[in-house]
Structures are given as structure tokens and as C-alpha cells.
Amino acid sequence: MRFTFAKNTVLLFVLILISCGNTNKAKHQIASGNKTNTANLKKHTTENILPIVGANQTQLYLPLLKTKRVGIVANQTSVIFKNNTSSLKSNNYTHVVDSLLALNINVKKVFAPEHGFRGNADAGEIVKDGIDTKTNLPIISLYGNNKKPKPEQLANLDVVLFDIQDVGARFYTYISTLHYVMEACAEAKIPVIIFDRPNPNGHYIDGPILETEHKSFVGMHPIPVVHGLTIAEYAKMINGEKWLANGIACEIKIIPVKHYTHKTPYNLPIKPSPNLPNHMAINLYPSLCFFEGTNVSAGRGTNHQFQIFGSPFLDKTIFNFQFTPQPNEGAKYPKHQNKICYGNNLTNTKKLDNLNLQWLIKAYKNTANNANFFNNFFTKLAGTKKLQHQIESGLNDTDIRASWQEDLRAFKTIRAKYLIYN
Structure with a gap:
């Protein structure tokens, strides 16, 4: 019993040190600096301190x-x-x-x-x-x-x-x-x-x-x-x-x-789900997940989930990247399994700071199976029927995005009430 108590006390002490250690180290570095470099050191340590979850x-x-x-x-x-x-x-x-x-x-x-x-x-x-x-x-x-x-x-x-x-x-x-x-x-x-x-x-x-x-x-x-x-x-x-x-x-x-x-x-140091394997997939996910409501694959059944997209129905003269989905972790039965899909490789895309609709619109305009492009899941993902109707009617991404702005401004006002972080 004494050993168990001592072991747990040590573990508790270690966990508390983990939660505070990096901050204390930075403070010590600042405290030990001379007057000429203290301001720069403060800036450096602030910029390099990792978030503590x-x-x-x-x-x-x-x-x-x-x-x-x-x-x-x-x-x-x-x-x-x-x-x-x-x-x-x-x-x-x-x-x-x-x-x-x-x-x-x-x-x-x-x-x-x-x-x-x-x-x-x-x-x-x-x-x-x-x-x-x-x-x-x-x-x-x-x-x-x-x-x-x-x-x-x-x-x-x-x-x-x-x-x-x-x-x-x-x-x-x-x-x-x-x-x-x-x-x-x-x-x-x-x-x-x-x-x-x-x-x-x-x-x-x-x-x-x-x-x-x-x-x-x-x-x-x-x-x-x-x-x-x-x-x-x-x-x-x-x-x-x-x-x-x-x-x-x-x-x-x-x-x-x-x-x-x-x-x-x-x-993220640990992938949050099987088909979001890295920071690129996580950043592209909000834009590419719309393809889950279409006949286009978002890369499930490959090693580049949510970093590529394609289908057997896309025009291969326009979409020159190809892949063949196979069962793997997180996708036992991937869309278009064992079929060649033509699409785009987005693995070198710069970090997005907004939703990209251009890929979705481009795929819709250049598919051989236009009538069956969307499925019922698309409306659930979009949260509205308007987005599908806008794409089908030929609106470009600029016009579609403009239709969101009034609602987004209202949401941002509501969001501000609940923020913990700047």
C-alpha cells in the first residue's frame, strides 16, 4: 500500500511537471537574460511555446x-x-x-x-x-x-x-x-x-x-x-x-x-480518424468532404485520403491524375473499389483559409454521369438544398460564396459570445 501511494504520488508530480515544464523553462530563460536581449527573448519564447492541451x-x-x-x-x-x-x-x-x-x-x-x-x-x-x-x-x-x-x-x-x-x-x-x-x-x-x-x-x-x-x-x-x-x-x-x-x-x-x-x-500529432492521416488531409477535409455526397471518390481506399479526388466518370483528358481504390484501414469497401479513377492530386496544395468549391464545380461540369453526380447525402453534408441547385444551375464559386456572406456575418456575431481564445 505504501509503495502504491508513493508510486502514484510520483506520477502525479510528473504529470504536473509536464503541464507546467515548458512555461517554467521559458520564464527561467527570460529571467537569466541580460537587459539588452530580454525583449527579444520574450518574443522568441512566446512564438515558440507550443499549445498545452x-x-x-x-x-x-x-x-x-x-x-x-x-x-x-x-x-x-x-x-x-x-x-x-x-x-x-x-x-x-x-x-x-x-x-x-x-x-x-x-x-x-x-x-x-x-x-x-x-x-x-x-x-x-x-x-x-x-x-x-x-x-x-x-x-x-x-x-x-x-x-x-x-x-x-x-x-x-x-x-x-x-x-x-x-x-x-x-x-x-x-x-x-x-x-x-x-x-x-x-x-x-x-x-x-x-x-x-x-x-x-x-x-x-x-x-x-x-x-x-x-x-x-x-x-x-x-x-x-x-x-x-x-x-x-x-x-x-x-x-x-x-x-x-x-x-x-x-x-x-x-x-x-x-x-x-x-x-x-x-x-495534430495523432490522426483523429483513419481517413485523416496528416495535416494536409485535415486542412482539405472541409472542402473535399462534399464529394462524399457525389459519385466522386475523395481518396478513401488509397494512401492519400482527402488529398486526392476522382472517379471513373470524370473526363480523363481534363483530369490526368489516376488512382485505383483498394480496401485499407478505415475503408473496407471504398467507393469505386478496383476501378481506375481520374481526378486531381492535391497533395501540394497550399494551406486553405476558406472552402474551395472549384474542385467540386469542375468535377460536376466534366463528368460523363452528370445526372447521377449528386446523391441524397450531399444535402445533409451541405446542410441545404441550395448548394446543389446553385452548382446545377451553373453558378460559379464567387457567386455561390457571395450568397453565404450575410448568414456568416450573423454567425460570427453569435460565435463571438462564446470565444475562449482570440
Whole structure:
């Protein structure tokens, strides 16, 4: 017993050092500098300090969890980084669940979003309940038929933690899971603690606003395609705009990101889902995901998911790049499997700071299967029927984008009320 207590005390001390270490190092460097270089050193250290994610702010949340029965909504991105270096080395981070258990926090169960707790399920694949083989904790799926935690699944909990890396797009379903978790916890009078993380697409806001008649799990709220909020800011908006059932509000406690603004570049160290393998795919995802509602592949079944697009129906004299989708991680049955697709390679595209509609319009205008280009899923992704009608009627991207601007200005006014970061 004494050994266990000592070991956990050391681990707690190490975690607190991790959450504070880089900042203290910078302060020490500034304090030890001479008068002539102090200002420059301050500027240098500020520019080079990495964001410290909410999960690393252990000193803020561990006291809140003592004696509590804890549930956690988590996946493979729910980690604490050692030395805050955010690298992909397997020994550079520990999973939040593992860390909490090692500190004798009474974690009772894990709730898993789309793609599962370990993040290896296909997009749209039903994630089943089960037992985590590493921790023996029960895993409750929040994707499939059970998107909202049931009262009996929350009955033995005092608090729920939410720690999932989002990518800032309306149709990325983690914010829909957030909605249902907040709703269920509000009804059960259970507080939710949110470990915030940077939004890699937080530097811009763009796209049509979702119309409520087209609400679905890939779009639940009247927001643009790219909303410019972190997961915690989004939770504040859900409460503030009374989007939960019957206008109820969830009690939330936010563990914020340090050294972060919405203009801070942030490349995710762990891929948030199987088909977003790198920062290029994450940046292109809001623009290329529209192809999921068409007969064009966005690269699933290749090694360049959401970095290329194409189909067997596109004019190969115009689209000179080709690829053949094959089953792989995250795409057991990819669109146009084993068929040659003609399209564009976007792997060298400069970082986007707005939605690109030109690729979608170009594909529509140069397909041999025009009548079957769009499918019913497109309206859910767009959140409106207008976008499909605009493309079919021949509007260019400038005119389409102009039609969004009044609604975007109104959204930005609402968004400003919920910002935590500049």
C-alpha cells in the first residue's frame, strides 16, 4: 500500500511537471537574460511555446475527480503529452484513461464516438459495445443505434469527462456526440468536464449555414461548414443557444488550452480518424468532404485520403491524375473499389483559409454521369438544398460564396459570445 501511494504520488508530480515544464523553462530563460536581449527573448519564447492541451492541465482537474465516479468520452487522441512535445513517438504520451487509473481515479467506463475507442473503425461503421483489453473497462458505443447515453449508462457516475480532438468541420461527428453527451448529462444532472484541444481549422469560418430541416448526425446545428471553434467553445455555444432538448443547459467545466489562439498553427500529432492521416488531409477535409455526397471518390481506399479526388466518370483528358481504390484501414469497401479513377492530386496544395468549391464545380461540369453526380447525402453534408441547385444551375464559386456572406456575418456575431481564445 505504501509503495502504491508513493508510486502514484510520483506520477502525479510528473504529470504536473509536464503541464507546467515548458512555461517554467521559458520564464527561467527570460529571467537569466541580460537587459539588452530580454525583449527579444520574450518574443522568441512566446512564438515558440507550443499549445498545452487541456488534458495536460492536470493541476486543474485532478482535484475535481477525487472521490468521484468517472465516465470518459474518449478515443485514440485523448492523451497527455510528455514534455508537451506532441510527437508521434509511442513513448511520448500516455492515454488519459491509463493516467487516471494509475492515479487511482475511479474511472468506471469509457464512451466511444465514431471510429471507436482506439480509432480504427470505418467511417459510418457501427461501433459495438465491449471491454477494453488493456484496462478491462466497459466501452459503451455512442455511434450506431445508441448515439445518446442512456440513463442507466450514466446511473453510477458522478462526472463525465469529454476529451476528443476535433477538426472544426460541421459534418465531423464528434461535435454531434458532444451534443448528445451534454444533453444526457443535463437530464441526469451530471456535470461534464471538457479537456479542450486546438482546432486545426480554427483560423477561418466558411460555408453555408445548416437549415434546421436538414438536421442529421452529420449536422445538428445552424452553423457553417467550418465554424472556427474549439470543442469547449462549441460546448458553450450549445448551452448558450439552447440547442439541447427543451432548452436545458448542461453544467460544464472547461480545462482550456494554454498558449493558443485561433491563428496558432497546430498539426495534430495523432490522426483523429483513419481517413485523416496528416495535416494536409485535415486542412482539405472541409472542402473535399462534399464529394462524399457525389459519385466522386475523395481518396478513401488509397494512401492519400482527402488529398486526392476522382472517379471513373470524370473526363480523363481534363483530369490526368489516376488512382485505383483498394480496401485499407478505415475503408473496407471504398467507393469505386478496383476501378481506375481520374481526378486531381492535391497533395501540394497550399494551406486553405476558406472552402474551395472549384474542385467540386469542375468535377460536376466534366463528368460523363452528370445526372447521377449528386446523391441524397450531399444535402445533409451541405446542410441545404441550395448548394446543389446553385452548382446545377451553373453558378460559379464567387457567386455561390457571395450568397453565404450575410448568414456568416450573423454567425460570427453569435460565435463571438462564446470565444475562449482570440
